[in-house]
Amino acid sequence: MAKRSHVTTTINGDEYEFLCEPDQSLVDVLRNELELTGTKEGCSTGDCGACSISLEGELVCSCLVLGVEADGKEIETIEGMAPSADELHPLQRHFLEINGLQCGICTPGILVAAKALLEKNPDPTETEIRFWLAGNLCRCTGYDKIIRSVQSAAAEMRGG
Amino acid sequence: MATILEESGFDPNAELKVVGTNPVKHDGLDKVTGRAKFGADAFLPGMLVGKILRSPHAHAVIKSIDTSKAEALPGVKAVVTRDDFPEKKEGTGAGDMTRNMMAREKALYDGHPVAAVAATSERVAKKALKLIEVNYEVLPHVIDPVEAMNADAPILHDYLRTKGAEKDEDKPTNVTERMVTQLGDIDAGFEDADIIVERSYDSKPMHQGYIEPQACIADYSEDGQVELWCCTQAPFVYRDRLSAILDIDCNKINVQQSELGGGFGGKTGFYGEPIAILLSKKASRAVKIVLSRIEVFRGTGPVAGTSYTIKMGCKKDGTITAAHAEMIFQAGPFAGSMYFNAPNAMFTRYDIKNVDVIAYEVLSNRQKVASFRAPCVPQIVFGVEGVIDEMSRKIEMDPIDFRLKNAAEDGHTTIYGDTWGPIGFIETLKQAKECDHYKTPVKEGEGRGISTGFWFNRGGETAASLNLAPDGTVTIAVGTSDVAGSRISISMMAAEELGIPVDQVRVKMADTNSLGFNRVTAGSRTTFSVGMVIVDSARKCIAELRRRASEIWDVPEDGIVFEEGMCRPASANVGDFEPLSIADICKQTTMSHGAICGHTEMNVTGAGPGFAVNIVDVKVDETTGRTDVTRYTVVQDVGKAIHPQQVEGQVQGGAIQGVGWALNEEYIYGDDGRLQNAGFLDYRMPVASDVPMVETIMVEVPNPAHPFGLRGVGEVPVVPTMAAVGNAIGDAVGIRPTSLPMSPPKVLEVIEQAKSEGVCKL
Numbered sequence: 001m002a003k004r005s006h007v008t009t010t011i012n013g014d015e016y017e018f019l020c021e022p023d024q025s026l027v028d029v030l031r032n033e034l035e036l037t038g039t040k041e042g043c044s045t046g047d048c049g050a051c052s053i054s055l056e057g058e059l060v061c062s063c064l065v066l067g068v069e070a071d072g073k074e075i076e077t078i079e080g081m082a083p084s085a086d087e088l089h090p091l092q093r094h095f096l097e098i099n100g101l102q103c104g105i106c107t108p109g110i111l112v113a114a115k116a117l118l119e120k121n122p123d124p125t126e127t128e129i130r131f132w133l134a135g136n137l138c139r140c141t142g143y144d145k146i147i148r149s150v151q152s153a154a155a156e157m158r159g160g
Numbered sequence: 161m162a163t164i165l166e167e168s169g170f171d172p173n174a175e176l177k178v179v180g181t182n183p184v185k186h187d188g189l190d191k192v193t194g195r196a197k198f199g200a201d202a203f204l205p206g207m208l209v210g211k212i213l214r215s216p217h218a219h220a221v222i223k224s225i226d227t228s229k230a231e232a233l234p235g236v237k238a239v240v241t242r243d244d245f246p247e248k249k250e251g252t253g254a255g256d257m258t259r260n261m262m263a264r265e266k267a268l269y270d271g272h273p274v275a276a277v278a279a280t281s282e283r284v285a286k287k288a289l290k291l292i293e294v295n296y297e298v299l300p301h302v303i304d305p306v307e308a309m310n311a312d313a314p315i316l317h318d319y320l321r322t323k324g325a326e327k328d329e330d331k332p333t334n335v336t337e338r339m340v341t342q343l344g345d346i347d348a349g350f351e352d353a354d355i356i357v358e359r360s361y362d363s364k365p366m367h368q369g370y371i372e373p374q375a376c377i378a379d380y381s382e383d384g385q386v387e388l389w390c391c392t393q394a395p396f397v398y399r400d401r402l403s404a405i406l407d408i409d410c411n412k413i414n415v416q417q418s419e420l421g422g423g424f425g426g427k428t429g430f431y432g433e434p435i436a437i438l439l440s441k442k443a444s445r446a447v448k449i450v451l452s453r454i455e456v457f458r459g460t461g462p463v464a465g466t467s468y469t470i471k472m473g474c475k476k477d478g479t480i481t482a483a484h485a486e487m488i489f490q491a492g493p494f495a496g497s498m499y500f501n502a503p504n505a506m507f508t509r510y511d512i513k514n515v516d517v518i519a520y521e522v523l524s525n526r527q528k529v530a531s532f533r534a535p536c537v538p539q540i541v542f543g544v545e546g547v548i549d550e551m552s553r554k555i556e557m558d559p560i561d562f563r564l565k566n567a568a569e570d571g572h573t574t575i576y577g578d579t580w581g582p583i584g585f586i587e588t589l590k591q592a593k594e595c596d597h598y599k600t601p602v603k604e605g606e607g608r609g610i611s612t613g614f615w616f617n618r619g620g621e622t623a624a625s626l627n628l629a630p631d632g633t634v635t636i637a638v639g640t641s642d643v644a645g646s647r648i649s650i651s652m653m654a655a656e657e658l659g660i661p662v663d664q665v666r667v668k669m670a671d672t673n674s675l676g677f678n679r680v681t682a683g684s685r686t687t688f689s690v691g692m693v694i695v696d697s698a699r700k701c702i703a704e705l706r707r708r709a710s711e712i713w714d715v716p717e718d719g720i721v722f723e724e725g726m727c728r729p730a731s732a733n734v735g736d737f738e739p740l741s742i743a744d745i746c747k748q749t750t751m752s753h754g755a756i757c758g759h760t761e762m763n764v765t766g767a768g769p770g771f772a773v774n775i776v777d778v779k780v781d782e783t784t785g786r787t788d789v790t791r792y793t794v795v796q797d798v799g800k801a802i803h804p805q806q807v808e809g810q811v812q813g814g815a816i817q818g819v820g821w822a823l824n825e826e827y828i829y830g831d832d833g834r835l836q837n838a839g840f841l842d843y844r845m846p847v848a849s850d851v852p853m854v855e856t857i858m859v860e861v862p863n864p865a866h867p868f869g870l871r872g873v874g875e876v877p878v879v880p881t882m883a884a885v886g887n888a889i890g891d892a893v894g895i896r897p898t899s900l901p902m903s904p905p906k907v908l909e910v911i912e913q914a915k916s917e918g919v920c921k922l
Contacts, residue, residue, distance in 0.1 A: 031200070036194075037194070037197070037200070037201035038195065040198070040372070040421070041200070043453040043839065044452060047839065047840035078194035079194045081193070095188075095192050096185075096188045099182070099805040101191055101192065103419075103420055103422045103423075104188075105198055105419075130848040131849045136848070137845060137847060139424070140813045141809055141816075142813045142815055142816030142854050143846075143851060144808075144809075144853045144854050145812070
């Protein structure tokens with residue numbers, strides 16, 4: 001058996017250490033080694049976006065990143081999105097209020113991706129939101145209320 | 161058990177406080193924070209990883225399977241093959257099911273399971289699969305359903321004979337059944353017609369496309385008790401069918417459903433679950449099986465592909481006089497495509513006196529059909545509404561007026577024998593005609609399509625419990641699944657009936673040991689059926705609350721009314737008592753009398769049919785054949801929207817699934833019978849940038865059989881969709897496509913044809 005690598009990383013502000021196989025994906029590590037199951041795995045090929053996380057501030061599909069690549073890096077996942085135990089991120093709140101989720105399996109990835117969009121572009125057009133989220137599949141909603149939730153959260157975050 | 165819901169108590173003038181509002185769903189918070197536990201999100205101590213070996217051949221005799229090398233690999237704790245499944249007779253329900261779970265005599269499709277292992281890690285499990293030696297004798301295969309009907313087609317099952325065959329031939333066939341559905345006099349109907357249109361259509365298998373791959377954990381203890389955790393739309397059906405194919409008593413299989421990451425019908429039947437149970441039994445450890453996306457495409461059910469002809473006739477005034485269809489449904493290797501829905505639903509919503517439909521279900525070497533929203537209906541409505549569109553053009557009648565001319569009214573008796581109560585089809589058509597979208601002229605260079613759809617909506621066996629806690633709050637246990645928010649709708653109906661805020665109610669999806677049998681969560685039945693059962697349970701609680709209030713006040717029970725969550729004296733004559741809230745009564749009497757609970761088990765009937773009208777604008781690119789949907793409006797009769805936001809979500813989601821089916825989604829097989837596009841890159845579902853917002857107009861013609869008037873809403877949205885997109889492309893191009901999906905190459909062909917016939921509008 002191949003030797004497992006020792007990896008030290010920061011996830012949602014906390015230091016984590018883990019051992020992983022050289023070919024083990026980061027989403028596999030997050031979910032099955034660290035039991036951070038908020039990040040979902042829908043395809044393992046970077047097509048569905050359910051495993052979206054932030055790695056060193058960049059939006060990535062964690063199924064396309066190796067666990068060993070996380071060494072010394074900063075990761076943010078859905079579990080770290082709410083600022084505190086009794087306060088949600090505006091995106092989380094607006095998704096709840098506008099019903100931007102149905103089954104909820106794509107929701108963590110979409111929230112992480114939407115957060116990354118609003119950090120780059122606080123006032124995106126509908127088209128910009130649609131193209132930014134084109135890497136995040138949702139089969140339940142038809143995207144309508146997802147787009148509206150992002151628009152509404154963005155407006156609040158701009159102070160609108 | 162007797163129910164007290166003999167009268168629904170529906171009151172069109174009731175002032176509803178909770179029903180019709182949009183509270184945040186109780187399961188929502190856990191879903192935006194990542195806390196919600198879906199199928200793959202659970203772990204058990206000592207749990208093993210299960211992996212499935214699948215046939216690379218579409219059709220092959222399995223001559224032998226040698227698992228000895230895999231078993232010898234360190235870390236492998238169990239290997240199962242066909243030999244571990246109890247023998248069940250071929251051609252029976254259990255026989256077909258067990259053979260679809262694990263290939264027995266033959267592998268019948270690319271992806272058919274042939275063996276499975278449980279090991280201490282994924283790496284070891286994958287390595288073990290490679291060590292299993294399967295000796296196949298590859299046979300000729302057939303995937304196309306029309307070819308599968310030919311006399312010289314490869315035969316999947318030598319024992320199969322056609323039920324309802326025209327000629328009684330004792331010869332193997334791939335046709336499971338020939339079904340004839342008739343009404344009136346079809347020949348006379350066509351003789352009455354001034355215009356007759358006949359067209360042939362076809363469609364390919366498409367996948368339900370849920371984002372959560374199937375996942376389960378089975379834990380088989382030494383005393384034969386199975387604990388099964390899985391994502392499912394049908395925990396009780398899973399239990400009963402697992403019992404049937406594994407010879408385990410129902411009470412020894414406890415199914416606990418996880419959160420469900422999408423199903424759309426595709427999780428009404430199991431795949432990895434029986435394999436995980438057998439692996440767990442052999443290994444004496446819990447076993448988790450999570451399918452990969454490739455396995456989901458190769459190993460789980462897409463819908464039926466079809467090939468069919470529709471012929472309809474109408475008078476110059478628009479009256480449809482006759483409707484005929486001959487249809488072939490591609491079922492996969494076993495019967496069970498639910499094709500019988502099509503004859504009953506395809507024309508239903510129009511009042512047509514003369515109907516003649518012949519339908520065949522045909523086996524082929526592809527994945528077994530699994531249910532999908534309104535099974536087997538949307539792909540046929542694609543043709544029906546195409547012919548209707550052509551007829552309305554020929555007599556130069558507005559497409560909505562044409563449909564109004566033929567629309568079924570209240571009291572209509574359907575082809576399947578039901579007589580309808582109040583229905584909203586005419587109202588949906590009228591509102592479609594009056595809506596902004598329809599009144600806005602089609603943009604230059606675009607096309608517009610109209611179509612309509614119907615779904616029966618279902619009831620069925622439903623059992624649930626409603627418990628009043630000592631503090632007066634309410635817990636509800638249901639045995640149905642929550643596919644997209646039924647928990648909040650159920651909470652709202654309970655809160656409405658009990659006169660309390662919705663936050664005081666919580667719904668839990670119980671395990672199968674805790675409740676009586678519940679039918680699958682499918683067919684747009686859940687919010688309707690559980691609503692009936694929960695209102696009945698709430699009324700039982702209210703009756704008990706009144707009894708106890710009468711004891712506390714020492715007055716007759718009929719002197720007490722229950723209003724706004726309180727027991728009150730019915731009049732001043734009863735006495736001057738402070739009203740007692742649910743909490744007051746529970747606090748005062750739970751210790752002395754026991755808890756107040758209502759539970760109801762019913763085979764729920766009275767589901768009101770649902771109807772939708774779609775208006776779709778498209779832009780077709782002349783050079784590439786690509787179609788963009790530019791505007792989409794759905795008008796749907798929802799009876800009564802319990803949670804309007806959720807209902808809109810169902811409608812929008814169904815419509816966009818239909819857009820995918822209309823424009824892109826299909827299973828593509830190579831000449832070798834292998835699936836060539838088993839991934840989201842090549843199997844292209846709509847992404848956010850492909851589609852517009854979906855305007856939703858909810859028509860509320862109440863269903864009086866339900867306490868709040870609701871109709872199921874989940875199936876209808878997809879029914880008219882592909883037809884509406886097709887009619888819009890036809891309007892844009894000049895010729896209406898007849899083959900699904902209407903992908904760019906096919907639309908280019910239609911454009912070429914339109915040009916050669918001099919009718920191209922691009």
